[in-house]
Amino acid sequence: MSGPSLTVAVTGVGGFVGGAAVAELESRGHRVVRLARRPIDGRPEALLWDLREDYSGGEPLPKVDAIAHCAASLATSDVSGELRRVNVEGTRRILEAWPGVPFVFVSSASVYPPSRVAAGGKPLAEADVTGEGLHDDYSRSKLEAEEMLVEEAGHEGRSVTILRASIIYGPGDRTILPRIRRLRLGGWALVPGGTGTWSMTPVGLLSRAIRASVERPSKGVRVLNVAEAPPERVRDLFRRLLEEDAGRRVRVIPLPMWLMWVAGAIVEGWCRLFRVSKAPMVTRSAAAYISEERILDLEALRGFLKGGPDESPSESQNVRT
Numbered sequence: 001m002s003g004p005s006l007t008v009a010v011t012g013v014g015g016f017v018g019g020a021a022v023a024e025l026e027s028r029g030h031r032v033v034r035l036a037r038r039p040i041d042g043r044p045e046a047l048l049w050d051l052r053e054d055y056s057g058g059e060p061l062p063k064v065d066a067i068a069h070c071a072a073s074l075a076t077s078d079v080s081g082e083l084r085r086v087n088v089e090g091t092r093r094i095l096e097a098w099p100g101v102p103f104v105f106v107s108s109a110s111v112y113p114p115s116r117v118a119a120g121g122k123p124l125a126e127a128d129v130t131g132e133g134l135h136d137d138y139s140r141s142k143l144e145a146e147e148m149l150v151e152e153a154g155h156e157g158r159s160v161t162i163l164r165a166s167i168i169y170g171p172g173d174r175t176i177l178p179r180i181r182r183l184r185l186g187g188w189a190l191v192p193g194g195t196g197t198w199s200m201t202p203v204g205l206l207s208r209a210i211r212a213s214v215e216r217p218s219k220g221v222r223v224l225n226v227a228e229a230p231p232e233r234v235r236d237l238f239r240r241l242l243e244e245d246a247g248r249r250v251r252v253i254p255l256p257m258w259l260m261w262v263a264g265a266i267v268e269g270w271c272r273l274f275r276v277s278k279a280p281m282v283t284r285s286a287a288a289y290i291s292e293e294r295i296l297d298l299e300a301l302r303g304f305l306k307g308g309p310d311e312s313p314s315e316s317q318n319v320r321t
Contacts, residue, residue, distance in 0.1 A: 051090030
């Protein structure tokens, strides 16, 4: 770390990304103010805040030098409006809790619409148009939160960094691996049979980008795609994760994408009928995602992590919609 130690508020510390961000920040000597929705074992100092509501903790929020906002609802449908209350209104509450403090927001590459994926064979760059024909309510909520942050930076002059992550994987994953484990049958596994190629996001790379963004606040709005190179087929990633988890080779049975879409429609209908709140294992939007090409332009990220000048193509006062 080249600069002084900072005090950083991190939301969602009980989750996959938030936990990794905390470990990265503390490894570099920064002090972390932990914010979580539920109590965390062994961390009685964590401040409890359900972002669906205003902060009502027993002690005032401390002063901080930066905010890393990692908390989010990952639901794909927002019939009840809860997803928007967390991802959009929750982001607004964090902004209002610490006026003017540099803000790092973990967003999603799903804000790029399918119509622009691999358009003309070019990777998706940060300045590309977003918001047209998005698959689900999760993507729309992330885009709405981005727009709110851009407006905040424009009106208040706040430093805002938006990190657009892709499929996030790595140690501590509570979303992808638990779901694909259910598709394992002994030494065999059902995996999506699509040939879609994606830029994937290791959680270690994302947490490094969060830490670098905290240490080097932007001038206005900075948007960065965060992923590794080269891109990888989704089914190859799933197979690799299953083999690492099982500690042995796994034989795969390709699952046709049309069958996944039909299964998603059936499962979603069943969840709505019986009012199941738990996220289903397969959804129509997930089937649509992994059947696509989603390759991200990573030049701005490379320059930023190497400590290049902040005035890069990724820095913009516009997140166009």
